[in-house]
Amino acid sequence: MIVAIILTVYAIALSLAVPRLLLRANWVDRAPRLAIASWQALTVAVVGSLALAGLSFAIPIAGLGGQGIIDDLQACAMALQQQYSTPAGAAVGIGGALLAGAVITRCFWGLASTGARMSRERNAHRRVLDMVGRPDFDRDIVILDSTEAAVYCMPGIHRRTVVTTAALHALTDEELIAVLAHERAHLTERHDLALAFSVALSHAFHGLPPFRLAARETARLVELRADDVAAARTHRLTVAAALLAVVAVPPHAVPTVALGATGTGAAARVRRLLPPRQSVGRVPACAAAAAIALLLIAPGLALGWPAVTSADHALCPAEPATSLSASLSPRSGSAPAPATPTMHTPCAVDSMDEGRFSS
Numbered sequence: 001m002i003v004a005i006i007l008t009v010y011a012i013a014l015s016l017a018v019p020r021l022l023l024r025a026n027w028v029d030r031a032p033r034l035a036i037a038s039w040q041a042l043t044v045a046v047v048g049s050l051a052l053a054g055l056s057f058a059i060p061i062a063g064l065g066g067q068g069i070i071d072d073l074q075a076c077a078m079a080l081q082q083q084y085s086t087p088a089g090a091a092v093g094i095g096g097a098l099l100a101g102a103v104i105t106r107c108f109w110g111l112a113s114t115g116a117r118m119s120r121e122r123n124a125h126r127r128v129l130d131m132v133g134r135p136d137f138d139r140d141i142v143i144l145d146s147t148e149a150a151v152y153c154m155p156g157i158h159r160r161t162v163v164t165t166a167a168l169h170a171l172t173d174e175e176l177i178a179v180l181a182h183e184r185a186h187l188t189e190r191h192d193l194a195l196a197f198s199v200a201l202s203h204a205f206h207g208l209p210p211f212r213l214a215a216r217e218t219a220r221l222v223e224l225r226a227d228d229v230a231a232a233r234t235h236r237l238t239v240a241a242a243l244l245a246v247v248a249v250p251p252h253a254v255p256t257v258a259l260g261a262t263g264t265g266a267a268a269r270v271r272r273l274l275p276p277r278q279s280v281g282r283v284p285a286c287a288a289a290a291a292i293a294l295l296l297i298a299p300g301l302a303l304g305w306p307a308v309t310s311a312d313h314a315l316c317p318a319e320p321a322t323s324l325s326a327s328l329s330p331r332s333g334s335a336p337a338p339a340t341p342t343m344h345t346p347c348a349v350d351s352m353d354e355g356r357f358s359s
Contacts, residue, residue: 001056001057001060001092003056003302003303004053004054004056004057004096005053006302007049007050007052007053007056007299007302007303008049008050008053010049010298010299010302011045011046011049011050011053014042014045014046014049014210014295015046015208015209015210018042018210018295019042019209019210019213019214022035022038022039022042022217023213023217027280027284027288028221029224029272030277030278030279030280031279031280031285031288032221032222032224032225032228033189033221033225034280034285034288034289034292035217035221036194036218036221036222036225037289037292038288038291038292039198039213039214039217039218039221040194040197040198040214040218041292041295041296042210042214042295043197043198043201043210043211043214044295044296045295045296045298045299046210046211047103047107047201048296048299048300049298049299050099050100050103051099051100051103051104052100052299052300052302052303053096053099053100054096054097054098054099054100054101054102054103055096055097055100056096056303057092057093057095057096057097057099058093058094058096058097058100059080059093059096060080060082060083106204106205107201107204109204110200110201110203110204110205111196111197111200111201111204113200113203114196114199114200114203115196115200118192118196118257119156121255121256121257122154122155122156122255122257122258125154125255125257125258126154126158126160129142129144129154129160129162132144132145133160133162139180140161141161141162141163141180142160142161142162142163143162143163143164143165143168144162144163144164144165145164145165146164146165146166146253147166148164148166148249148250148253149164149166149167149169149170149171149245149246149248149249150162150163150164150166150167150246150249150253150254150260150262151163151164151167151179151180151183151246151260151261152183152254152255152258152259152260152261153183153184153186153187153258153259154255154257154258155186155187155190155191155192155259156192159187161180161183161184161187162258163176163180164253167179167245167246170245170246171242171245171246172241174234174235174238175238175241175242175245176242177233177234178230178231178233178234178235178238178239178242179230179239179242179246179261181229181230181233181234182226182227182229182230182239182242182261183226183259183261185225185226185229185230186222186226186259189225189229191222191225191226191259192259194218194222195215195218195219195222195259198211198214198215198218198219199215201214201215202214202215220265222259223265223269224269224272226259227239227243227269227272227273228277230242231273231277236273236274236276236277237273237274239273240270240273240274242261243261243262243266243269243270243273244270246261246262247262247266247267247270249262
């Protein structure tokens with residue numbers, strides 16, 4: 001019960017505190033890949049903590065101090081029987097099972113529905129590109145006749161990088177190289193998976209603050225990461241100029257399931273590229289990575305620690321018996337004292353056994 005309460009409080013604390021810290025942190029824009037991992041770890045930790053909390057309410061944790069797997073299974077069975085023997089314990093257990101089932105079901109439903117929808121829309125747009133687009137094998141792009149300067153990529157197994165004819169006229173050769181490097185960074189690092197995961201959890205949990213913010217920030221951060229890759233390939237000012245050349249593209253020119261060069265917050269991205277980039281130091285980066293790992297493993301540690309620490313505790317402890325050597329030790333002019341018999345301390349397991357055999 002204590003473990004379940006700790007996990008619930010942990011999930012609530014993460015939902016309230018960590019998003020504010022990440023939104024105010026000044027290293028996020030300088031290390032977008034690390035920030036993406038932080039948001040993903042936050043959502044996984046919240047979902048995992050809630051699911052494990054429900055399981056802890058439904059299934060009490062028993063010590064693993066038996067002589068074998070049979071003893072451990074008997075200990076688990078006795079702990080379950082003890083909890084569900086009272087109406088209050090049964091209500092808590094059923095409520096925990098419903099909580100765990102709801103969290104897990106919503107996660108799988110959100111991931112499955114979002115993945116199916118995105119795959120369906122991307123396949124439909126690929127079929128359109130195959131019909132009206134002109135492949136350019138030298139530059140590994142698909143040229144689309146359009147009066148709107150748009151550049152975007154379609155991730156997945158049959159990936160495409162699409163450049164409209166208006167964009168080809170608006171961009172110089174260096175700017176085209178920069179914008180293509182931006183799109184290939186999306187494809188190579190599979191930013192679509194991070195976006196799909198965050199969007200799926202946001203839909204699954206009806207836009208609750210931590211999941212809604214994670215989806216919004218992930219969409220922004222993947223663009224910053226792609227900008228950094230393109231800047232390393234060409235120059236940061238070239239990337240900024242390329243963004244300005246295609247920034248006026250209307251939203252309908254880029255499919256919602258595609259990753260476009262203009263992306264999210266193009267003006268802020270251009271301002272970010274103007275001054276020289278300041279990278280995050282090794283020590284802050286290692287500290288952030290350690291915090292991410294702690295977010296992920298903390299629920300598992302909280303769940304498994306009681307079972308480990310109670311491994312040496314018997315379910316029905318016995319009072320210590322007088323040792324045989326002490327009972328046989330001679331005393332001056334007296335017979336050996338009789339050994340004190342082992343006294344068994346009653347416990348909850350005995351009451352469960354008496355009720356089971358009397359019924």
